[in-house]
Amino acid sequence: MPRLAWYGEGNWGGATYRHLGQAIYRGSNLVGFASDIHGNGENSNNNFPGNLRVEILNSSTIRVTGPWNEEWKLVQATNYDPLPRPRTCGGYFDQYKVSDLLESRQGDGLRCVLRVGPKNTTWFGNGNWGGSTYSHIGTRAFNGHGASDICAAGFGPICNTFGYGSLKLTPVGGGFNVTGAWSEKWR
Numbered sequence: 001m002p003r004l005a006w007y008g009e010g011n012w013g014g015a016t017y018r019h020l021g022q023a024i025y026r027g028s029n030l031v032g033f034a035s036d037i038h039g040n041g042e043n044s045n046n047n048f049p050g051n052l053r054v055e056i057l058n059s060s061t062i063r064v065t066g067p068w069n070e071e072w073k074l075v076q077a078t079n080y081d082p083l084p085r086p087r088t089c090g091g092y093f094d095q096y097k098v099s100d101l102l103e104s105r106q107g108d109g110l111r112c113v114l115r116v117g118p119k120n121t122t123w124f125g126n127g128n129w130g131g132s133t134y135s136h137i138g139t140r141a142f143n144g145h146g147a148s149d150i151c152a153a154g155f156g157p158i159c160n161t162f163g164y165g166s167l168k169l170t171p172v173g174g175g176f177n178v179t180g181a182w183s184e185k186w187r
Contacts (some may be wrong), residue, residue: 003030004054004062005122005139007150009083015043020093020114022122022139023054030054032064034115037124038090041084047092049116082154084112085126085135094120096186098127107170108128111186120169120176126156130165134158138167144180145169 002022009018021034032052038045060074089112098109110125133156138147143164151159178184
């Protein structure tokens with residue numbers, strides 16, 4: 001199971017990027033997997049299939065090395081302009097179109113499910129329900145799936161957290177039915 005999952009985007013050396021990642025323990029090492037979301041104007045299109053070393057230094061600092069050389073510091077806010085919302089995932093993801101499972105709510109969405117690392121464990125999603133936009137990241141723990149909205153300008157005003165075990169992803173032909181706290185059809 002992932003110990004850590006993340007979504008990142010920005011501008012690195014003049015090149016825009018957007019990626020999704022997860023880290024799992026292999027023995028005592030925390031190994032990172034990440035892939036770039038591509039096809040929405042991003043410059044980066046890379047895949048990192050377990051070649052990232054992730055170290056949790058303390059409760060506010062994470063270091064990522066290997067092909068990356070980054071240190072992430074916990075902050076209250078950033079002065080950052082988000083990239084335009086993605087409409088496609090790119091070749092390193094399983095991409096799903098989302099609709100209401102019971103076909104009673106208006107809206108739709110995109111789900112980018114990470115292929116590298118443990119399968120069907122971590123995803124990025126965005127879309128709209130009833131005219132309100134949202135963005136979130138979801139992942140799996142030992143007691144099931146959970147998700148949290150990305151609550152910031154450009155990502156949408158919806159700001160919820162769904163604890164592990166509150167979402168159930170049931171494989172069906174062409175995707176998943178998501179039940180529990182959500183009622184979604186991913187195809």
